[in-house]
Amino acid sequence: MKYRKIADGIFLDRSNRFIAHVGVNGAVETVHVKNTGRCKELLLPGTAVRLEVSDNPKRKTKYDLVAVHKQGLGWVNMDSQAPNKVVGEWLAKQGYDYIKPEFTYGKSRIDFYMEKGEQKYLLEVKGCTLEVDGIGYFPDAPTERGVKHLHELAQAQQAGYRCAVAFVIQMEGITEVRPNVSTQPEFGTALTEAKAAGVQVLFLLCHVGRDGLEIVEQREG
Numbered sequence: 298m299k300y301r302k303i304a305d306g307i308f309l310d311r312s313n314r315f316i317a318h319v320g321v322n323g324a325v326e327t328v329h330v331k332n333t334g335r336c337k338e339l340l341l342p343g344t345a346v347r348l349e350v351s352d353n354p355k356r357k358t359k360y361d362l363v364a365v366h367k368q369g370l371g372w373v374n375m376d377s378q379a380p381n382k383v384v385g386e387w388l389a390k391q392g393y394d395y396i397k398p399e400f401t402y403g404k405s406r407i408d409f410y411m412e413k414g415e416q417k418y419l420l421e422v423k424g425c426t427l428e429v430d431g432i433g434y435f436p437d438a439p440t441e442r443g444v445k446h447l448h449e450l451a452q453a454q455q456a457g458y459r460c461a462v463a464f465v466i467q468m469e470g471i472t473e474v475r476p477n478v479s480t481q482p483e484f485g486t487a488l489t490e491a492k493a494a495g496v497q498v499l500f501l502l503c504h505v506g507r508d509g510l511e512i513v514e515q516r517e518g
Contacts, residue, residue: 298382299509300363302350308340308365317362319346328360331376334437336426339365339373347372347507364505372505373426373468379510380424380465381408383503387512393418405442405449419453419460421446425474426467433466433474433500439481447487451494461497462488465512469505472516 306319306326314333317340319326328348330340340346344367348360363376381398388396393411400410402419411418427437436443450460464474476485492498498518504511 298379298386298511300349301352303363303508304348304350304360306346306348306360306362308344308346308362309342311340316358319348319360319362321348321360326360327358328362329358330362331378332362332426333377334375334426336365336375336437339367339375339426367428367468370428371469373428374503374505374510375426375467376510377424379467380422383465383510383512384409384420384422384463384501387501388420402453403449405446407446407449407453417458419450419458421450421460421462422465423462423474424465424467425471427477428468428471431471433464433468433471434477434480435464435474436477436481436484440484444481444483444487447484447491447496450496451491454491454495459497460491460495461499462491463499463501464518465501466503467505467510469503472502473500473518 306321309318311317317330319328347364349363364374367373393413395412397410400407407419408422409420425433425435427434454460476488478485500516501512502514504513
Protein backbone atom coordinates (compact mmCIF):
# COMPACT_ATOMS: atom_id res chain seq x y z
CA MET A 298 0.00 0.00 0.00
CA LYS A 299 1.51 3.27 -1.15
CA TYR A 300 0.63 6.87 -0.39
CA ARG A 301 0.58 9.39 -3.21
CA LYS A 302 2.92 11.98 -1.68
CA ILE A 303 4.36 12.35 1.83
CA ALA A 304 5.38 15.49 3.75
CA ASP A 305 7.14 15.72 7.11
CA GLY A 306 5.80 17.65 10.07
CA ILE A 307 5.90 18.19 13.83
CA PHE A 308 2.76 17.45 15.84
CA LEU A 309 1.52 20.38 17.92
CA ASP A 310 -1.96 19.54 19.27
CA ARG A 311 -5.22 17.77 18.50
CA SER A 312 -8.38 19.83 18.77
CA ASN A 313 -10.76 16.88 18.27
CA ARG A 314 -10.85 13.30 16.94
CA PHE A 315 -10.58 14.43 13.34
CA ILE A 316 -8.37 17.52 13.37
CA ALA A 317 -4.81 18.27 14.51
CA HIS A 318 -2.37 21.13 14.16
CA VAL A 319 1.03 20.28 12.69
CA GLY A 320 4.08 22.38 11.95
CA VAL A 321 5.01 21.98 8.27
CA ASN A 322 7.87 23.98 6.72
CA GLY A 323 7.64 26.64 9.40
CA ALA A 324 3.85 27.10 9.15
CA VAL A 325 1.05 25.73 11.32
CA GLU A 326 -1.26 23.54 9.24
CA THR A 327 -4.68 22.14 10.18
CA VAL A 328 -4.62 18.47 9.15
CA HIS A 329 -7.07 15.59 9.08
CA VAL A 330 -6.24 12.71 11.46
CA LYS A 331 -6.88 9.36 9.77
CA ASN A 332 -7.58 7.64 13.08
CA THR A 333 -10.45 8.43 15.44
CA GLY A 334 -8.85 6.47 18.32
CA ARG A 335 -7.31 8.22 21.29
CA CYS A 336 -3.66 7.63 20.32
CA LYS A 337 -2.61 9.67 23.36
CA GLU A 338 0.60 7.69 23.76
CA LEU A 339 1.54 8.53 20.15
CA LEU A 340 0.42 12.10 19.48
CA LEU A 341 2.66 14.01 21.85
CA PRO A 342 3.58 17.66 21.24
CA GLY A 343 6.89 17.93 19.39
CA THR A 344 6.67 14.45 17.88
CA ALA A 345 7.67 13.89 14.24
CA VAL A 346 4.77 12.90 11.98
CA ARG A 347 4.22 12.04 8.33
CA LEU A 348 1.43 13.52 6.29
CA GLU A 349 -0.13 12.43 3.02
CA VAL A 350 -0.57 15.39 0.69
CA SER A 351 -4.10 15.54 -0.74
CA ASP A 352 -4.58 15.88 -4.48
CA ASN A 353 -8.07 17.34 -4.01
CA PRO A 354 -7.90 21.17 -4.21
CA LYS A 355 -11.47 21.46 -2.86
CA ARG A 356 -10.67 19.82 0.47
CA LYS A 357 -10.68 21.94 3.62
CA THR A 358 -7.45 20.31 4.79
CA LYS A 359 -4.45 19.79 2.54
CA TYR A 360 -2.92 16.98 4.61
CA ASP A 361 -3.84 13.65 6.24
CA LEU A 362 -1.82 12.57 9.28
CA VAL A 363 -0.86 8.94 8.59
CA ALA A 364 2.23 8.10 10.68
CA VAL A 365 3.97 9.17 13.88
CA HIS A 366 7.42 8.48 15.33
CA LYS A 367 7.34 6.88 18.79
CA GLN A 368 10.39 7.20 21.01
CA GLY A 369 12.17 3.87 21.44
CA LEU A 370 10.02 2.10 18.85
CA GLY A 371 10.18 3.89 15.52
CA TRP A 372 7.53 4.83 13.02
CA VAL A 373 3.92 3.81 13.63
CA ASN A 374 1.41 3.91 10.80
CA MET A 375 -1.80 5.18 12.43
CA ASP A 376 -3.97 5.34 9.31
CA SER A 377 -7.12 3.39 10.26
CA GLN A 378 -7.84 2.68 6.57
CA ALA A 379 -4.42 1.14 5.94
CA PRO A 380 -5.01 -2.33 7.53
CA ASN A 381 -7.87 -3.26 5.19
CA LYS A 382 -5.94 -1.98 2.19
CA VAL A 383 -2.80 -3.98 2.96
CA VAL A 384 -4.81 -7.10 3.82
CA GLY A 385 -6.65 -6.80 0.51
CA GLU A 386 -3.29 -6.76 -1.30
CA TRP A 387 -2.01 -9.64 0.83
CA LEU A 388 -5.11 -11.81 0.28
CA ALA A 389 -4.76 -11.40 -3.48
CA LYS A 390 -1.50 -13.39 -3.21
CA GLN A 391 -2.87 -16.20 -1.00
CA GLY A 392 -4.46 -18.33 -3.72
CA TYR A 393 -8.15 -17.68 -3.10
CA ASP A 394 -10.57 -18.21 -5.97
CA TYR A 395 -12.81 -15.34 -4.91
CA ILE A 396 -12.45 -12.39 -2.53
CA LYS A 397 -15.21 -9.98 -1.55
CA PRO A 398 -14.63 -7.10 0.88
CA GLU A 399 -17.36 -5.80 3.20
CA PHE A 400 -19.40 -9.01 3.44
CA THR A 401 -22.63 -9.04 5.44
CA TYR A 402 -22.96 -11.98 7.81
CA GLY A 403 -25.66 -12.06 10.47
CA LYS A 404 -25.93 -8.54 11.84
CA SER A 405 -22.33 -7.60 11.07
CA ARG A 406 -20.33 -6.49 8.09
CA ILE A 407 -17.18 -8.64 8.06
CA ASP A 408 -14.14 -7.18 6.32
CA PHE A 409 -13.46 -10.03 3.86
CA TYR A 410 -15.26 -13.10 2.49
CA MET A 411 -13.17 -15.56 0.50
CA GLU A 412 -13.63 -18.84 -1.32
CA LYS A 413 -11.13 -21.58 -2.13
CA GLY A 414 -12.81 -24.49 -3.88
CA GLU A 415 -15.93 -25.33 -1.90
CA GLN A 416 -14.61 -23.83 1.33
CA LYS A 417 -15.89 -20.43 2.45
CA TYR A 418 -13.83 -18.10 4.65
CA LEU A 419 -14.47 -14.98 6.72
CA LEU A 420 -11.72 -12.61 7.88
CA GLU A 421 -12.07 -9.65 10.20
CA VAL A 422 -9.21 -7.11 10.26
CA LYS A 423 -8.05 -5.08 13.27
CA GLY A 424 -5.28 -2.50 13.12
CA CYS A 425 -2.92 -2.35 16.11
CA THR A 426 -1.11 0.89 16.96
CA LEU A 427 -0.87 0.55 20.76
CA GLU A 428 2.44 -0.79 22.12
CA VAL A 429 3.41 -1.28 25.75
CA ASP A 430 6.77 -2.80 26.72
CA GLY A 431 7.28 -4.43 23.32
CA ILE A 432 3.78 -5.97 23.12
CA GLY A 433 0.92 -4.82 20.90
CA TYR A 434 -2.54 -4.35 22.43
CA PHE A 435 -6.03 -3.99 20.97
CA PRO A 436 -8.26 -2.07 21.32
CA ASP A 437 -6.92 1.31 22.41
CA ALA A 438 -10.53 2.43 23.11
CA PRO A 439 -13.68 0.40 23.84
CA THR A 440 -15.22 -1.13 20.70
CA GLU A 441 -18.63 -2.76 20.95
CA ARG A 442 -18.42 -3.35 17.21
CA GLY A 443 -15.24 -5.38 17.65
CA VAL A 444 -16.85 -7.58 20.31
CA LYS A 445 -19.88 -8.16 18.09
CA HIS A 446 -17.67 -9.17 15.17
CA LEU A 447 -15.91 -11.81 17.29
CA HIS A 448 -19.27 -13.29 18.32
CA GLU A 449 -20.38 -13.40 14.68
CA LEU A 450 -17.13 -15.11 13.63
CA ALA A 451 -17.57 -17.76 16.33
CA GLN A 452 -21.10 -18.49 15.06
CA ALA A 453 -19.93 -18.60 11.43
CA GLN A 454 -17.11 -20.99 12.34
CA GLN A 455 -19.65 -23.37 13.84
CA ALA A 456 -21.79 -22.98 10.69
CA GLY A 457 -18.99 -24.29 8.47
CA TYR A 458 -17.02 -21.19 7.52
CA ARG A 459 -13.31 -21.00 8.26
CA CYS A 460 -12.98 -17.80 10.23
CA ALA A 461 -10.06 -15.68 11.36
CA VAL A 462 -9.34 -12.33 12.95
CA ALA A 463 -6.17 -10.65 11.69
CA PHE A 464 -4.34 -8.06 13.76
CA VAL A 465 -2.34 -5.85 11.41
CA ILE A 466 0.63 -4.61 13.47
CA GLN A 467 1.21 -1.08 12.14
CA MET A 468 4.71 -0.80 13.62
CA GLU A 469 7.94 -2.77 13.42
CA GLY A 470 9.57 -4.95 16.08
CA ILE A 471 6.24 -6.11 17.56
CA THR A 472 5.31 -9.76 16.96
CA GLU A 473 2.16 -10.32 19.02
CA VAL A 474 -1.06 -8.58 19.99
CA ARG A 475 -2.89 -9.16 23.26
CA PRO A 476 -6.42 -8.07 24.19
CA ASN A 477 -6.36 -4.78 26.08
CA VAL A 478 -8.48 -6.04 28.97
CA SER A 479 -7.73 -3.00 31.11
CA THR A 480 -9.58 -0.89 28.53
CA GLN A 481 -12.24 -3.43 27.53
CA PRO A 482 -12.39 -6.78 29.33
CA GLU A 483 -15.33 -7.83 27.11
CA PHE A 484 -13.05 -7.89 24.07
CA GLY A 485 -10.65 -10.26 25.83
CA THR A 486 -13.53 -12.56 26.79
CA ALA A 487 -14.93 -12.50 23.25
CA LEU A 488 -11.51 -13.28 21.76
CA THR A 489 -11.03 -16.24 24.11
CA GLU A 490 -14.49 -17.57 23.22
CA ALA A 491 -13.85 -17.11 19.49
CA LYS A 492 -10.56 -19.03 19.70
CA ALA A 493 -12.31 -21.81 21.62
CA ALA A 494 -14.88 -22.01 18.80
CA GLY A 495 -12.08 -22.49 16.27
CA VAL A 496 -11.58 -18.95 15.02
CA GLN A 497 -7.96 -18.46 13.96
CA VAL A 498 -5.99 -15.49 15.31
CA LEU A 499 -3.38 -14.04 12.97
CA PHE A 500 -0.66 -11.49 13.65
CA LEU A 501 0.34 -9.74 10.42
CA LEU A 502 3.76 -8.12 10.86
CA CYS A 503 4.40 -5.08 8.69
CA HIS A 504 7.17 -2.97 7.21
CA VAL A 505 6.41 0.69 7.84
CA GLY A 506 7.89 2.57 4.91
CA ARG A 507 8.14 6.30 4.49
CA ASP A 508 5.31 6.27 1.94
CA GLY A 509 3.49 3.01 2.60
CA LEU A 510 2.72 -0.12 4.60
CA GLU A 511 3.40 -3.74 3.63
CA ILE A 512 2.70 -7.09 5.29
CA VAL A 513 5.96 -9.04 5.51
CA GLU A 514 5.15 -11.97 7.83
CA GLN A 515 2.20 -13.95 9.17
CA ARG A 516 2.19 -15.52 12.63
CA GLU A 517 -0.53 -17.38 14.49
CA GLY A 518 -1.75 -16.30 17.88
